[in-house]
Amino acid sequence: GNSVTQMEGPVTLSEEAFLTINCTYTATGYPSLFWYVQYPGEGLQLLLKATKADDKGSNKGFEATYRKETTSFHLEKGSVQVSDSAVYFCALIILQGAQKLVFGQGTRLTINP
Amino acid sequence: EADIYQTPRYLVIGTGKKITLECSQTMGHDKMYWYQQDPGMELHLIHYSYGVNSTEKGDLSSESTVSRIRTEHFPLTLESARPSHTSQYLCASREGRGEQFFGPGTRLTVL
Numbered sequence: 001g002n003s004v005t006q007m008e009g010p011v012t013l014s015e016e017a018f019l020t021i022n023c024t025y026t027a028t029g030y031p032s033l034f035w036y037v038q039y040p041g042e043g044l045q046l047l048l049k050a051t052k053a054d055d056k057g058s059n060k061g062f063e064a065t066y067r068k069e070t071t072s073f074h075l076e077k078g079s080v081q082v083s084d085s086a087v088y089f090c091a092l093i094i095l096q097g098a099q100k101l102v103f104g105q106g107t108r109l110t111i112n113p
Numbered sequence: 114e115a116d117i118y119q120t121p122r123y124l125v126i127g128t129g130k131k132i133t134l135e136c137s138q139t140m141g142h143d144k145m146y147w148y149q150q151d152p153g154m155e156l157h158l159i160h161y162s163y164g165v166n167s168t169e170k171g172d173l174s175s176e177s178t179v180s181r182i183r184t185e186h187f188p189l190t191l192e193s194a195r196p197s198h199t200s201q202y203l204c205a206s207r208e209g210r211g212e213q214f215f216g217p218g219t220r221l222t223v224l
Contacts, residue, residue, distance in 0.1 A: 038154075042218070043217045044215040049212075095210050103156045105153075106155060
């Protein structure tokens with residue numbers, strides 16, 4: 001079956017630190033990969049996506065590269081801000097059959113000033 | 114800009130009450146979804162719909178029911194609420210292979 005495994009949290013960093021949140025996946029077929037972010041009291045927002053191997057998604061200083069050989073889609077940011085504090089979800093979708101998003105368990109990120 | 118709405122945002126009710134959580138989207142999306150999010154943050158798909166008059170149960174068994182009479186509307190109903198139903202409920206919609214948009218969520222507390 002299809003599944004996503006994320007780095008366990010919570011993750012606490014100081015402002016301007018380098019961020020990596022690991023994400024690996026198992027999929028039958030060729031998934032599209034996503035990172036969603038959930039700020040306190042809100043729903044999920046799409047942060048970035050990649051639809052094929054070696055694609056790099058980027059947005060708001062965050063980046064992730066679709067690595068087929070390691071089945072990974074790690075989220076990185078060079079210098080985090082307090083406003084980046086949120087819960088981050090890695091997800092995949094196979095655009096055949098049921099076409100349901102499969103989410104990782106989420107990683108809570110807290111950035112201290 | 115996502116145009117998907119959920120009401121109410123917060124609801125506190127007593128055991129045994131019937132409730133309906135509303136979800137509406139103005140984007141004309143064919144696919145709609147309901148997720149239950151537990152305090153540990155994990156998301157569980159409980160219902161989905163591929164279009165009008167289409168509803169399916171999700172990966173997590175739920176005592177709730179849904180209907181899809183109009184494209185833009187996907188309400189979720191609990192006939193008799195219990196404390197175990199206390200959770201955050203998130204609605205989402207998607208068109209074809211496009212981005213999935215989420216509503217702001219309803220936080221339900223059953224006393």
